[in-house]
Amino acid sequence: MADVRAMCAIGQRGQIGLDGGMPWSGTEGRIYEADVARFFELTQGHVLIAGPTTIASVPAFARKDRTLVTIRSHEQPGEVLARFAGRVVFVGGGPRVWAAYAPYIRLWDINRLPYDGPADRWFDPAWLTAGPPPRGV
Numbered sequence: 001m002a003d004v005r006a007m008c009a010i011g012q013r014g015q016i017g018l019d020g021g022m023p024w025s026g027t028e029g030r031i032y033e034a035d036v037a038r039f040f041e042l043t044q045g046h047v048l049i050a051g052p053t054t055i056a057s058v059p060a061f062a063r064k065d066r067t068l069v070t071i072r073s074h075e076q077p078g079e080v081l082a083r084f085a086g087r088v089v090f091v092g093g094g095p096r097v098w099a100a101y102a103p104y105i106r107l108w109d110i111n112r113l114p115y116d117g118p119a120d121r122w123f124d125p126a127w128l129t130a131g132p133p134p135r136g137v
């Protein structure tokens, strides 16, 4: 089985997305830059699975030293993850992807940023207690 992890940056109230990007997009500050740098550092050498928009947003510098995998909603999470036995797999989000893969995620790395503005996508604490995956997958 893969070692399945998620890295998520959230605002003070669980904000995670706005207008298709990060809610704090364009906000300057070392803490925001460090969050992005840490994401690419910790996912280096591993598998990153996410929907097509998120995979397309991975910058050129980060494309060569990790395995990028586009996932679609018709695929079964258990079958996708079975392709990466023995690897560390990061589930890249956003919310619909995390909801579907939550039963498989062993380690959540949640960075709580000092942002307290609007959002249209939110972290759901129920992902952390999703229960085990269905039997046999």
Ligand SMILES: NC(=O)c1ccc[n+]([C@@H]2O[C@H](COP(=O)([O-])OP(=O)(O)OC[C@H]3O[C@@H](n4cnc5c(N)ncnc54)[C@H](OP(=O)(O)O)[C@@H]3O)[C@@H](O)[C@H]2O)c1
Pocket: 007, 008, 009, 010, 015, 016, 017, 018, 019, 020, 021, 022, 023, 050, 051, 052, 053, 054, 071, 072, 073, 074, 075, 077, 092, 093, 094, 095, 096, 097, 098, 100, 101, 121
């Ligand atoms: N704060 C963070 O750490 C963070 C991280 C990632 C994303 N985000 C934010 O999240 C927002 C994007 O969220 P979103 O609501 O558009 O949804 P989303 O969770 O990004 O998912 C939508 C995409 O994922 C694909 N997908 C693959 N497997 C899926 C599955 N089992 N179930 C559902 N979808 C699946 C969908 O494919 P189909 O086209 O086949 O349906 C679709 O293309 C953006 O604002 C982004 O910036 C934030």
